[in-house]
Amino acid sequence: MNIRVCFSKYDRLRFLGHLDVMRYFQHAIARSGIPIAYSQGFHPHMIMSFAQPLALSMTSDGEYFDCELSASEISEQDICESLQNTMCDGFFIRSVTALPEREPNTRKQTGMSQIAGAMYLCEPLPGCEATLLDAITKFAECDSFCIEKKAKNGTRTVDVRAGIHAIGVASSDSDGALQYLVDDHIFDTPSDLVSGWGRERSEHAFHSEYTPRFLIAVDAGSENNISVELIASSLRQIASQLTGTTLPERCMSSHRMELYRISEGHMISLSKV
Amino acid sequence: MSNKLALSDDILLRVEKPARYIGGEINMVVKDPAAVDIRFAMCFPDVYEVGMSHLGIQILYDMFNRRSDTYCERVYSPWTDLDKIMREEHIPLFTLETQSPVKEFDFLGITLQYEMCYTNVLQVLDLSGIPLHSEDRTEDDPIVIGGGPCSYNPEPIADFFDFFYIGEGETAYDEILDLYKENRAAGGTRRDFLRKVSHIEGMYVPSLYRVEYHEDGTIRSFTPIADDVPARIRKQVVRDLDNCVYPEKQLLPFLRVIQDRVVLELQRGCTRGCRFCQAGMIYRPNRERSVEHLRNIAKSLLDTSGQDEMNLSSLSSSDFSGLQELVYAMIDECRERHVNLSLPSLRIDSFAVDVMKKVQDVNKSSITFAPEAGTQRMRNVINKGLTDEDILSGAAKAFAAGWNKVKLYFMLGLPTEQDDDVKGIAQLGNAIAAEYYKIPKEARHGRVNVTISTSYFIAKPFTPFQWMPMISKEQFLQNQRLLKTTVNEQLNAKSLEYHWHDAETSEMEGIFARGDRRIAPAIEEAYRKGCIYDAWVEHFHYDIWKEVLDRHGITVEFYNLRERPKNEILPWDHIDIGVSRNFLYREYEKAQREEITPNCMKQCSGCGAASYGCGICVQKRETSQS
Numbered sequence: 012m013n014i015r016v017c018f019s020k021y022d023r024l025r026f027l028g029h030l031d032v033m034r035y036f037q038h039a040i041a042r043s044g045i046p047i048a049y050s051q052g053f054h055p056h057m058i059m060s061f062a063q064p065l066a067l068s069m070t071s072d073g074e075y076f077d078c079e080l081s082a083s084e085i086s087e088q089d090i091c092e093s094l095q096n097t098m099c100d101g102f103f104i105r106s107v108t109a110l111p112e113r114e115p116n117t118r119k120q121t122g123m124s125q126i127a128g129a130m131y132l133c134e135p136l137p138g139c140e141a142t143l144l145d146a147i148t149k150f151a152e153c154d155s156f157c158i159e160k161k162a163k164n165g166t167r168t169v170d171v172r173a174g175i176h177a178i179g180v181a182s183s184d185s186d187g188a189l190q191y192l193v194d195d196h197i198f199d200t201p202s203d204l205v206s207g208w209g210r211e212r213s214e215h216a217f218h219s220e221y222t223p224r225f226l227i228a229v230d231a232g233s234e235n236n237i238s239v240e241l242i243a244s245s246l247r248q249i250a251s252q253l254t255g256t257t258l259p260e261r262c263m264s265s266h267r268m269e270l271y272r273i274s275e276g277h278m279i280s281l282s283k284v
Numbered sequence: 285m286s287n288k289l290a291l292s293d294d295i296l297l298r299v300e301k302p303a304r305y306i307g308g309e310i311n312m313v314v315k316d317p318a319a320v321d322i323r324f325a326m327c328f329p330d331v332y333e334v335g336m337s338h339l340g341i342q343i344l345y346d347m348f349n350r351r352s353d354t355y356c357e358r359v360y361s362p363w364t365d366l367d368k369i370m371r372e373e374h375i376p377l378f379t380l381e382t383q384s385p386v387k388e389f390d391f392l393g394i395t396l397q398y399e400m401c402y403t404n405v406l407q408v409l410d411l412s413g414i415p416l417h418s419e420d421r422t423e424d425d426p427i428v429i430g431g432g433p434c435s436y437n438p439e440p441i442a443d444f445f446d447f448f449y450i451g452e453g454e455t456a457y458d459e460i461l462d463l464y465k466e467n468r469a470a471g472g473t474r475r476d477f478l479r480k481v482s483h484i485e486g487m488y489v490p491s492l493y494r495v496e497y498h499e500d501g502t503i504r505s506f507t508p509i510a511d512d513v514p515a516r517i518r519k520q521v522v523r524d525l526d527n528c529v530y531p532e533k534q535l536l537p538f539l540r541v542i543q544d545r546v547v548l549e550l551q552r553g554c555t556r557g558c559r560f561c562q563a564g565m566i567y568r569p570n571r572e573r574s575v576e577h578l579r580n581i582a583k584s585l586l587d588t589s590g591q592d593e594m595n596l597s598s599l600s601s602s603d604f605s606g607l608q609e610l611v612y613a614m615i616d617e618c619r620e621r622h623v624n625l626s627l628p629s630l631r632i633d634s635f636a637v638d639v640m641k642k643v644q645d646v647n648k649s650s651i652t653f654a655p656e657a658g659t660q661r662m663r664n665v666i667n668k669g670l671t672d673e674d675i676l677s678g679a680a681k682a683f684a685a686g687w688n689k690v691k692l693y694f695m696l697g698l699p700t701e702q703d704d705d706v707k708g709i710a711q712l713g714n715a716i717a718a719e720y721y722k723i724p725k726e727a728r729h730g731r732v733n734v735t736i737s738t739s740y741f742i743a744k745p746f747t748p749f750q751w752m753p754m755i756s757k758e759q760f761l762q763n764q765r766l767l768k769t770t771v772n773e774q775l776n777a778k779s780l781e782y783h784w785h786d787a788e789t790s791e792m793e794g795i796f797a798r799g800d801r802r803i804a805p806a807i808e809e810a811y812r813k814g815c816i817y818d819a820w821v822e823h824f825h826y827d828i829w830k831e832v833l834d835r836h837g838i839t840v841e842f843y844n845l846r847e848r849p850k851n852e853i854l855p856w857d858h859i860d861i862g863v864s865r866n867f868l869y870r871e872y873e874k875a876q877r878e879e880i881t882p883n884c885m886k887q888c889s890g891c892g893a894a895s896y897g898c899g900i901c902v903q904k905r906e907t908s909q910s
Contacts, residue, residue, distance in 0.1 A: 022308075023289055023306040023307065023308050024306070024308060024538075026296050026302040026303055026305075026306050027303050027306075027538050028301075028303065030540075031303060031538040031539060031540075034538070034540065035310075035538055037590070037592070038310070038536060038589065038590035038591060038592075039590060040590070041586075041590030041591075041592065041621070041622075042587065042588065042589070042590035043590075049622055053645045054645070055622055067296075067297060067302065068293050068296065068297055097590070099308060099309070099310050099312070100308060100314075101308055261293070261294060261297070264293070
């Protein structure tokens with residue numbers, strides 16, 4: 012039996028790196044007593060696959076890993092509770108979902124390889140609010156916005172704007188309500204966003220409730236990954252063209268809301284299988 | 285748990301491994317600091333990954349936090365990158381749990397595991413905003429306590445501590461903390477408290493003693509300043525390890541630390557009596573935990589940590605009487621849980637080979653011997669009860685079982701060492717390689733690889749060699765060259781590899797180890813000139829140290845290279861470890877006669893540790909009666 016675990020990572024643990032998160036969950040699974048499957052060989056390891064690493068200092072409600080269990084007569088609910096009981100402050104198990112049995116002769120689909128989109132909630136740091144808001148408005152109006160991206164094998168040009176499918180802004184003008192500057196209508200909106208701001212989530216993410224904030228839905232995964240860093244660099248460039256101000260390298264704090272896979276042209280949450 | 289971090293996101297993103305500074309680990313204790321009477325900051329003065337690997341802190345952390353009136357938190361040395369930022373931005377050093385400034389605490393306890401951490405002690409005090417000198421501290425400063433092996437000769441750093449706890453922490457801390465509350469309730473000052481602490485057995489308050497020196501630099505007298513202050517400070521010992529606190533939940537770091545495994549402490553002390561070994565003397569008498577107790581602890585440690593490796597820890601595991609029973613039971617339990625079992629300090633015999641086959645990957649692991657010296661004569665001098673025959677037959681068994689990598693550890697510069705003893709190291713390495721090639725070619729697994737490592741012998745307090753001269757750095761380098769040449773001359777030279785240890789850190793360690801109170805100003809000056817993390821070769825500045833020591837008139841001739849006469853007052857003579865000075869001197873004389881002293885398990889040599897009335901000292905009496 013394969014399961015997909017969705018978890019939140021927040022508070023001080025936003026400074027925990029990806030490898031340490033993986034280690035943490037190996038230990039947590041061992042403590043929980045969940046019947047995890049091990050690989051063969053002299054040094055067996057738990058069969059686990061983690062989705063996209065989160066940048067240091069970011070919080071998230073959309074972290075995922077898949078793992079294989081050695082038993083199948085255990086309920087999703089029980090697994091979820093057993094895991095949650097071993098969590099320390101800063102980790103929260105949001106859901107556990109059983110994955111459908113793989114069709115014979117098909118390639119194994121792990122959480123990692125399915126990722127196609129991501130949604131982020133960003134909050135300008137004090138002093139950057141107005142400039143960032145102007146920049147994002149300008150950015151939304153562009154048809155394309157290209158930027159140099161450093162990769163392992165040299166730099167390449169990425170059209171950041173083309174990888175963006177929704178931008179919503181909440182400001183004091185809008186009384187905190189989300190107003191979409193861009194919306195391709197291909198992303199499932201997390202249900203708690205429909206009714207406002209997902210307060211439960213943003214409590215984890217941010218220190219205060221002050222606005223503006225903006226939401227941004229992007230392409231993600233191995234093919235065309237638009238990271239928060241790329242978005243921030245784009246906004247900094249636009250800001251400097253617009254007003255001549257140089258925003259600090261860290262101009263906003265960010266929270267990952269969800270990861271998505273694509274199905275029939277639509278982005279649906281990784282936890283929906 | 286408050287989520288406010290002491291460092292801003294900006295800083296945390298600028299430093300290497302920010303997870304060192306955020307706390308929040310599994311099994312971290314959370315309390316409301318406002319709801320306790322005593323706040324205790326426990327410090328290991330090195331980087332997080334080193335400090336978190338230390339079992340002693342886990343034990344004390346657990347013990348203190350069992351008291352509802354006390355909250356014990358942890359603090360480690362900030363790494364050099366953060367150190368710089370904290371100085372520039374005037375950020376006070378903070379604890380991991382509540383991220384609050386160390387200066388707000390009632391106590392700062394610092395464990396002293398090696399001499400080369402002394403400048404880090406000053407770093408911790410300085411970054412905390414606590415005056416470096418005990419005499420300059422006020423009622424607003426924490427009481428600074430030292431403990432651990434280096435507190436057995438605390439003189440070089442005596443000025444920086446309010447008191448030292450000599451011995452094992454489990455015995456007297458309750459009394460100390462109760463006394464602290466009492467003193468505070470009665471409106472007593474820190475001076476009042478320290479005076480009363482000196483009346484508790486094992487507590488050494490350096491400010492209550494006066495040292496005078498002869499003109500030649502040796503000590504004329506070491507005396508308490510008043511009659512109520514004890515002249516000698518007696519080491520604290522846990523008498524029954526089965527009935528003392530042991531952390532059933534150990535803190536589990538997020539980061540991969542140096543000892544990335546749960547630790548099961550089998551026993552304390554060692555029965556071997558190697559004459560160079562300080563641990564073998566200061567932790568006497570040897571006391572074991574029962575197998576049943578250990579199995580219970582092991583189960584709970586694994587349940588509460590989820591760790592995938594467990595280490596059976598001891599100075600000499602092979603001497604633990606229940607080892608076979610414990611290990612065979614643990615192998616099964618660990619296999620079920622997918623936990624690796626690691627057994628360091630195991631003497632290589634049939635049992636060890638059998639166990640290693642079960643718990644290690646023959647292709648990847650190596651077998652380790654620590655003969656410490658290359659010839660039987662030299663091993664008799666140091667009382668290392670390991671013969672060439674033991675080593676060669678152990679190696680042969682391991683080779684037959686498929687191993688082909690051997691690691692050998694030696695010391696250079698041991699007392700009475702001759703060129704032949706140095707060459708003997710290479711010859712022993714060669715003999716081990718030759719043992720491998722006795723196996724028929726078709727049964728071998730490739731070529732054998734014998735790695736020889738040497739370190740620089742450092743004479744330590746409370747060993748029979750405490751009176752002995754060390755060799756000079758130049759002589760040490762010469763011996764290394766001689767060994768290198770001899771290794772290359774061996775028949776199996778291609779199977780031998782030689783690694784050596786840097787001499788400069790060891791020279792300094794020698795000065796600190798047997799130093800007196802006159803070293804303190806030099807340590808302080810070296811720190812002011814930027815020395816921290818001296819234990820890390822890449823951060824050790826020999827040039828600065830050399831210059832500072834010269835200016836303070838501190839010479840290797842006086843501290844390292846000199847034979848100390850029997851009647852000289854040694855800087856640590858006021859500490860009583862149970863093992864008598866007379867016994868150590870007898871051992872010193874026997875070493876010169878190349879005579880060995882039997883293992884405590886075979887025969888009592890009357891070292892004096894029996895005065896604690898526990899462990900091996902008592903068991904033997906029972907067996908001889910029955």
